[in-house]
Amino acid sequence: MEIKMENLTKVFVAKDKSEVRAVDNVSLTIPSGKLIGLLGPSGCGKSTTLYLLAGLLRQNDGKIYFEEDEVSNTPPEKRGIGLVFQNYALYPHMTVRENILFPLQNLKVEAELAKQKTVEMARLVGLESMLDRKPKELSGGQQQRVAIARALVKTPRVLLLDEPLSNLDARLRLQTREEIKRIQRETQITTVFVTHDQEEAMSISDEIVVMKDGVIQQMGAPQDVYDDPSNLFVAKFLGNPQINVFDGVIKGKKIYINDMVVGKSKLPDGEVLIGIRPEGFIVDQEKKSPFKFNIDLVSTIGRDTTLIVDLPSESDNILDKKSFKAIVDAMLRIQSGDEIHFIVRPEKMFLFNMEGERLE
Amino acid sequence: MAEIFVENEKAYKRRRLISNIVTFGFLSLVAIGILIPFYWMILTSLKSIQEIESVPPILWLNFSDWKITNYTDLFLTVQSGERAGEPLFPFFTYMKNTVLISFLTTLGTIITTILAAFAFARLNFKGKDTLFAVLLATMMVPGEIFILTNFLTINQFGWYDILTQTYTEAVLAMTIPFMISVFYVFYLRQTFRKIPDELYFAAKVDGTSDFKYLLKIMIPIAMPTIVTIIILNSMGAWSAYIWPAMVTTQDKYRLVSNGLRGAFTDTTGRTDYGQQMAAATLVTVPLIILFFTFRKQIMRGVGRSGIKG
Amino acid sequence: MEKRNNLKAWLYLAPLLILMGIFIFYPLINAFYISILEEYRPLAPGGATATGYTLSNFARILNDELFWQAIKNTFVVAFISVPISILISLVIAVSLNSIPKLKALYQTVFFLPYVTNAIAIGMAFAFMFHKDYGLINLMLSWLGIDPVNWVGNVATWWAQMGALLVYTIWGGLAFKILVFTSGLQNIDKQYYDAAKIDSASKWTVFRRITVPLLSPFILYISITSMIGALKAYRTVIGLFGERLGAQQNSMITIVAYVYKYRSAYQDVSAISYAASAAIILFFITVVFSLIQGVVSRKRVHY
Numbered sequence: 001m002e003i004k005m006e007n008l009t010k011v012f013v014a015k016d017k018s019e020v021r022a023v024d025n026v027s028l029t030i031p032s033g034k035l036i037g038l039l040g041p042s043g044c045g046k047s048t049t050l051y052l053l054a055g056l057l058r059q060n061d062g063k064i065y066f067e068e069d070e071v072s073n074t075p076p077e078k079r080g081i082g083l084v085f086q087n088y089a090l091y092p093h094m095t096v097r098e099n100i101l102f103p104l105q106n107l108k109v110e111a112e113l114a115k116q117k118t119v120e121m122a123r124l125v126g127l128e129s130m131l132d133r134k135p136k137e138l139s140g141g142q143q144q145r146v147a148i149a150r151a152l153v154k155t156p157r158v159l160l161l162d163e164p165l166s167n168l169d170a171r172l173r174l175q176t177r178e179e180i181k182r183i184q185r186e187t188q189i190t191t192v193f194v195t196h197d198q199e200e201a202m203s204i205s206d207e208i209v210v211m212k213d214g215v216i217q218q219m220g221a222p223q224d225v226y227d228d229p230s231n232l233f234v235a236k237f238l239g240n241p242q243i244n245v246f247d248g249v250i251k252g253k254k255i256y257i258n259d260m261v262v263g264k265s266k267l268p269d270g271e272v273l274i275g276i277r278p279e280g281f282i283v284d285q286e287k288k289s290p291f292k293f294n295i296d297l298v299s300t301i302g303r304d305t306t307l308i309v310d311l312p313s314e315s316d317n318i319l320d321k322k323s324f325k326a327i328v329d330a331m332l333r334i335q336s337g338d339e340i341h342f343i344v345r346p347e348k349m350f351l352f353n354m355e356g357e358r359l360e
Numbered sequence: 361m362a363e364i365f366v367e368n369e370k371a372y373k374r375r376r377l378i379s380n381i382v383t384f385g386f387l388s389l390v391a392i393g394i395l396i397p398f399y400w401m402i403l404t405s406l407k408s409i410q411e412i413e414s415v416p417p418i419l420w421l422n423f424s425d426w427k428i429t430n431y432t433d434l435f436l437t438v439q440s441g442e443r444a445g446e447p448l449f450p451f452f453t454y455m456k457n458t459v460l461i462s463f464l465t466t467l468g469t470i471i472t473t474i475l476a477a478f479a480f481a482r483l484n485f486k487g488k489d490t491l492f493a494v495l496l497a498t499m500m501v502p503g504e505i506f507i508l509t510n511f512l513t514i515n516q517f518g519w520y521d522i523l524t525q526t527y528t529e530a531v532l533a534m535t536i537p538f539m540i541s542v543f544y545v546f547y548l549r550q551t552f553r554k555i556p557d558e559l560y561f562a563a564k565v566d567g568t569s570d571f572k573y574l575l576k577i578m579i580p581i582a583m584p585t586i587v588t589i590i591i592l593n594s595m596g597a598w599s600a601y602i603w604p605a606m607v608t609t610q611d612k613y614r615l616v617s618n619g620l621r622g623a624f625t626d627t628t629g630r631t632d633y634g635q636q637m638a639a640a641t642l643v644t645v646p647l648i649i650l651f652f653t654f655r656k657q658i659m660r661g662v663g664r665s666g667i668k669g
Numbered sequence: 670m671e672k673r674n675n676l677k678a679w680l681y682l683a684p685l686l687i688l689m690g691i692f693i694f695y696p697l698i699n700a701f702y703i704s705i706l707e708e709y710r711p712l713a714p715g716g717a718t719a720t721g722y723t724l725s726n727f728a729r730i731l732n733d734e735l736f737w738q739a740i741k742n743t744f745v746v747a748f749i750s751v752p753i754s755i756l757i758s759l760v761i762a763v764s765l766n767s768i769p770k771l772k773a774l775y776q777t778v779f780f781l782p783y784v785t786n787a788i789a790i791g792m793a794f795a796f797m798f799h800k801d802y803g804l805i806n807l808m809l810s811w812l813g814i815d816p817v818n819w820v821g822n823v824a825t826w827w828a829q830m831g832a833l834l835v836y837t838i839w840g841g842l843a844f845k846i847l848v849f850t851s852g853l854q855n856i857d858k859q860y861y862d863a864a865k866i867d868s869a870s871k872w873t874v875f876r877r878i879t880v881p882l883l884s885p886f887i888l889y890i891s892i893t894s895m896i897g898a899l900k901a902y903r904t905v906i907g908l909f910g911e912r913l914g915a916q917q918n919s920m921i922t923i924v925a926y927v928y929k930y931r932s933a934y935q936d937v938s939a940i941s942y943a944a945s946a947a948i949i950l951f952f953i954t955v956v957f958s959l960i961q962g963v964v965s966r967k968r969v970h971y
Contacts, residue, residue, distance in 0.1 A: 056862050073372035076865040083866045089859035093881040102877070103867035150867070383764050384771075390761055391778045397839070398781070400804055401793035416807050476685040485678035498693055502900055502954055504927045505947045508703065508940055509696030511931070512711050537692040540685060570677065598786050601903055606931055617788045633796050640789035651784040659780055662844065663851040 001067050001157040001190050003030040003053065008062035010048050010214075022048040024214035025062070035184045035191045037201030037208040037222075041237070045214035046194045050160050053192060055079050066157060077106075079158075082151030086163040088143045090135040096122070096146050097131040103154045121149040124183065141172045148180070152187065159184070161193040165200060177204050198238050202226070210234050227347070232356035235275045241306070243350075244324035248274040255351070258312065260291045262344045265351060267359055273352040278306070280348025281326035283334070284341040292341040296323070298334055305330045307340070401644070405430050405637040412633050430638035443611065449639045454616040455646070461534050461604075461615060462597035468539030469593050470586065476545045478574050481552035482560065495542045507603065510537050514607050525609040533607040534615075538596075544589045547664070551585040552578055588661035591654045598647055616643045704944040712935050726941040727949075735918060736946065739926040745830060746922070747898035750837040755890060758842050762849035763879060776850065783843035791836060791907010795820050798832045798908075820908060824915040833920055837904050841897070845890050852886035853879070885965075892961045896954050900924050923950045 010023040023045045030036050038046040051057040053064060055076035063072045071079050090099050100121055104114035122128045125145035135143055144164060151159055164180065165173045181204045184191050195201050201208050202222040210217040210225065210233075218230045222238075229235035235243050246257045249271050255263045257274060297308035304327050311322040326342065334340060351359040367375070403419075404412060406426040411418050434449040447453075479485070480492055514520045514537075519529040555578060563573045579586065601617040608614050620639055651658060679686075703709060707723040730736050761779065765772055782790070797804045798819035806816040818824045819832040860882065864874045880887070902924040905913055914920035921929070927946045933939040 054862075054866060056865065070368075073367045073369050075367075076862075077868040077870075078367075081866065083863075085859055085863060087857075087859060089857070089863035091860060091863070091878065091881075093884075102864075102869070106868040106870065106873055154868070380768075383768055387761065387764055387768070387775050390757075391775060394778055394781060394839070394842070396804065397790055397793045397797060398785075400797050401790070404793075404796060413802055415801050416810070417802055417804060419804075419807075472685040472688060475681045475683075479678045479681035483674050483678040483681065485675045488678070491682075495689070498689070498697075500896075500954065500958060501693075501697060502896075502924075502947065502950050504900070504924050505700045505944075505951055506693055506696040508927075508944050508947065509699040510692055511934070512940075513691065513696070515712065536688070540688045540692065542689075545685065595784060599788075599903070601788060601906065602928055602931075617786060620786075620788045620792060633799075633802070636792055637796065640786075640792050643786050643789045647784050647786060648781070651781070655777060658784065659776070659847060662780075662783065663847045 002032045002065075003158060003190060003192070004028075004065040005049075005053075006063045006065070008049070008052060008064065009060050010045075010052055010057060011060050021214050023052060023059075026214070026216055027062075028209065028216060028219065030190060030192060031207075032190055033188045034206040035181070035193060035204060037205030038192060038194045038211065039198060039201040039208050039237070040196065040211035040217075042196055044211040046196075046211050047162055048214075049211070050083075050162055050192060050194045053158070054081055054083050054160055056083075080154075080156050081158045081160055082154065082156035083160045084144075084147045084151050084162065084164050086166060088135075088147040088167075090143055090146055090150070092135055095132050095134055096127060096138070099135070099146055100149050100153050103150065107154055109154075117153055121153045124152070124186070125149045125179075140168050141176055144168065144176060145179070148183065152183070152189070157190065159187075159189050159191040161191065163194055163196070165195070165197070173200070180204060199240060202238065210237060212237075229275075229350060230358050232273060232275065232352045232358075235350055235352075239277060241278050241325050241327070243275045243277050244326075246274040246276065246311075246324070248272050248351075250351075255349075257291070262291050263346055263349055265360070267351065271354060272359065273354065273356065275350040275352065276324070276344055277348040278325045278327040280345045281307075281328060282343040282345060283328050283332055284343045287341045289341040289343045291344065292339055295334060295336050295338050295340055298336050300330050303330050304328075305332065305334060307334060398644070401637050401640050404633055405641045407634060409632075409634060430634040431642070433635055434638055434642070446612070448635070449619060449642075450612065451616075451619070451639070451642050453612050454614065454619045457613065458597050458615045460531065461600070462594045464531065464535040465538045465597060466590055466593045468535065469541050469544065470590060472539055473541060473544045473548055473589065474574070474579065474586070477548035477552055478570075478578065480545065481549045482570070482574075482578075496546065499542050506537075507606070511606055513537075520607050520609070522609050525613075527613060530608045530610075530613040534600075534604055537603075541589075541593065544593070547661075548582060548585055548589065551582045555581055584657070585661075588657045591650070591657055592661050595647065595650065598643070700944045700947060703941050704948055706938075706941055708937050709941045710935070710937055711940055726938060726945045730942055730945045730949070735921060735929075736926055738918065739921045739923045739946075742830070742920055743899055743901060743922045746833060746837055746901050747895055750834050750841065751891060751894050751898050753834075754838045754841040754845060754894065755887065757838070758845035758849055758890075759880070759883070759887070761842070761846050762853055763875060765846070765850055766853045776847070779846045780843045782840050783847075787840065787903040788907045790840070791904055794832065794836045794839075795908045820915050822915060826919060829909075829915050829920050833904060833908060836908055837898070837901065840904065841894060845894065848886055848890055849883065852883050856882045888961060888965045892958060895957050895961070899950065899954055899957070902928070923953075 005026055005028045008023055008026045008028075009021065012020045012022050014020065026045075026049060038049060040046045048057060052059050055071070055074060059072065063070055065071065066079070091102065094102065097118055100118045101114055104117060109117070119128065119131070122131055125148055127142060127145055127149065130138060130142060130146075135146065138146065144167075148161075148164075161180070165176055168176055177200060180191075180193070193201070193205065205222055207220060208222050208225055209219045212233050218225050218234045220228075225234060226238050229238065232245070236245070248255055248257045248262070249269075250256070250265050250267050251269050253264055253266060254261050255265050255272075255274065262274070262276075293309045295307050296310045299306050299308075307326045307328060309324055309326070311324065313321050328334065353359055403421060406421055406428070407418065408427050408429070411421070434451060435447045438444055438446055438448055480488065511520075514533045517532075519525070519533040521529075559577055560573060563577060568576070598616060600615055604613075604615045605618050611619070620636075620643060703711075704726055705722050705724060706719040707721040707725070709717070709719040711717045765775060765779075768775075796802070798806075800806060800816055800818045800821050803819070805819065810816065817828055817831075819828050856879070860878055861874065864878050869877070901922045905920050905922055905925055909915065909920055912918070913922075913925050918929075923946065927943045927950070930939040930943040
């Protein structure tokens with residue numbers, strides 16, 4: 001089912017009467033059957049957006065459509081959605097079976113059918129043998145799967161997941177996110193998934209939506225957004241290690257960092273911010289490139305070597321020191337102190353104006 | 361597949377409004393039910409006998425029609441009988457007694473409670489858990505069981521003699537047995553236990569004695585709880601009824617609750633409702649004032665007593 | 670270190686323990702002792718006298734119609750007022766929890782009965798229930814119901830009991846509402862959000878989420894108010910005075926029965942009868958606590 005948000009706005013009023021626009025005039029269309037990752041730092045409005053979709057919060061302005069139906073005024077219990085809470089919110093006094101059965105009972109599904117569906121759903125999430133346990137007798141990962149089963153059992157038209165992996169340990173997180181992807185593929189249900197972890201979002205989403213301060217920054221397939229960020233915030237938020245940002249200038253169609261030419265540009269002369277992904281650096285074996293540095297720190301993990309270079313700074317304050325990271329082939333056997341000439345891949349370099357807006 | 365229910369803005373607002381009206385309506389109805397007895401009490405106390413005995417009853421009195429004679433009559437001197445020479449309802453004597461008893465009982469209770477709570481929270485001694493369990497178990501025992509023997513004990517102490525009981529003896533009899541509260545020991549111990557051990561160890565390193573630590577560190581930190589205990593305990597004397605009636609030999613030693621019932625019935629068995637309600641109002645008002653002054657502490661203290669169970 | 674602490678601890682406990690020894694532990698044991706004394710006269714001139722040991726005090730109580738009247742009255746008060754007041758206060762607490770404004774104001778009003786004098790308000794209730802001049806009958810007349818003689822000399826047993834129940838429930842709401850509202854605040858709001866997502870109706874939420882999650886509080890309240898109701902006394906005094914009913918002793922309760930003997934301690938065995946009745950009351954409360962303890966182990970864990 002396609003979800004459409006039109007100029008959605010949610011304002012929270014704090015005790016001191018100050019207002020926070022948690023979601024600010026958001027318009028967004030979520031295509032049917034896709035898994036969408038809502039991504040952003042904490043406080044960016046992604047969870048609020050999810051709760052607005054669920055109907056647990058009420059928008060101050062704007063509209064929400066499920067296909068053709070406007071649901072802006074529909075209470076959550078009548079929106080036909082499934083929601084997995086960050087802390088799962090499993091009813092502590094009910095067994096796994098009762099938890100999964102609960103929505104069906106509320107929808108007056110015939111008892112025999114409901115029973116059957118519950119078992120089916122438990123099988124889908126691999127918890128058939130745990131049906132008669134209470135939530136506190138389950139591990140975090142199992143509780144998570146019960147929450148998913150409870151959300152899915154009523155065959156909702158939309159599945160909403162609020163930071164579903166944040167309470168799991170690292171190993172389980174990898175495993176569960178594959179599981180979510182699998183279940184979403186099998187059920188073909190339109191899924192919106194909120195996270196602050198860019199890697200998580202990029203690895204399982206069909207499309208990601210990056211938010212900041214209640215405003216959508218960019219939407220698109222994960223790799224497209226990574227390769228073509230629309231502003232410095234998105235460029236910085238995606239990718240680990242983070243993108244390197246340099247102060248640069250454009251003079252006569254050439255791009256300079258610290259008076260060294262790193263590329264060409266058709267932009268007019270002026271100061272710019274230059275973002276270069278760590279994997280955008282190529283070591284110039286012939287040492288012809290003018291973009292050269294002495295390497296301060298080298299760390300090699302497997303086939304990659306990370307080079308860390310401290311940039312020259314006028315201040316002695318350690319906090320003012322800037323550095324950048326480059327990831328190169330470990331086979332090059334670079335050591336700290338080496339002088340390295342870099343060539344920058346043009347497709348890994350993005351130019352921004354001083355406000356962080358993308359140029360070109 | 362789950363149905364989707366579509367509602368427009370107007371219907372949504374109407375549904376919210378109806379739900380609010382139902383909830384507020386229900387709560388307001390209950391609130392009125394709670395307040396009616398107070399209203400009826402005060403209203404009746406301001407009526408004349410004719411107004412009180414009018415059928416159907418009068419539900420509202422304009423300010424200009426208020427009569428304070430029921431109140432002033434309470435202080436008229438009784439002309440004959442065993443209470444000749446005393447006011448009809450010796451409110452101020454009762455109040456004085458009640459405040460005194462309340463003060464002494466609370467003072468005693470707070471001292472025994474603080475010391476015992478300190479021992480249970482801070483000190484290690486043999487049989488601590490057993491003793492604490494035994495004390496808690498006594499809370500289950502109906503107080504009526506103790507009262508029988510306590511009355512005899514008071515007699516043994518010579519505090520109750522029909523002919524010679526003095527005011528001091530009456531006060532002792534009414535206060536000493538009530539300077540105990542296992543419940544408050546339990547309550548205060550919880551608060552004491554929240555004070556981090558580090559403070560204690562730091563004080564020990566500085567050479568502070570246990571008693572000084574209790575006085576200078578624990579009591580100030582636990583002050584909100586102690587204040588709550590003081591307030592709740594003080595209110596107890598207003599409700600005390602049976603014990604004061606048992607261990608005092610004269611009306612003038614008794615407390616407010618005792619004076620209320622039994623009085624205001626004339627020789628023909630007719631009750632003077634106006635005076636009765638005036639007396640009830642006089643007794644209720646100080647409590648209500650106390651409640652509104654310490655509303656937060658009282659409600660917090662009573663509420664917490666529920667959470668623990 | 671341990672040893673020194675031992676002595677010190679007992680010093681700190683001494684004031685409480687000495688008082689408890691005299692006024693709690695000794696009387697508790699002594700009550701049992703008194704109850705089996707034959708022809709006990711504690712206040713006899715020249716010292717207490719008794720002729721031996723006997724169980725006849727209990728027998729006399731159990732053969733006393735008035736005692737069974739007291740048992741009946743007490744149980745009716747307890748078994749009717751406790752469930753009703755728990756249900757009402759649950760609904761009130763849930764409603765209170767759902768309103769956005771004025772919560773503190775309502776809470777304050779609902780708490781008022783807790784801080785008032787049971788006798789004074791009991792008298793106000795008695796007058797409200799007055800057949801001719803009372804408010805209750807006036808309100809009933811608005812509904813077309815004929816006046817009822819609630820507390821007058823010829824009032825029926827059920828009419829008196831009705832008045833007593835109304836007063837008992839009124840007086841018992843405050844504490845329960847307060848405990849339930851603080852209990853509700855301890856429930857994670859997410860369960861309610863989850864229930865909405867799970868399409869639960871308000872009634873389902875109340876029955877299947879609120880009540881189970883509140884069950885430790887409900888259990889606590891039922892134990893304490895059951896024990897409280899079994900000790901009903903001041904409500905009766907407030908409503909009916911020392912006559913303990915519209916007719917002499919018609920609303921007598923177990924505690925009132927115990928106190929009935931208090932002016933007769935000079936008499937032979939009077940205090941022993943009182944002790945026997947008090948001990949029976951004690952065992953009744955113990956039985957209730959045990960029953961509820963078993964229930965809690967079965968139903969109140971999650």
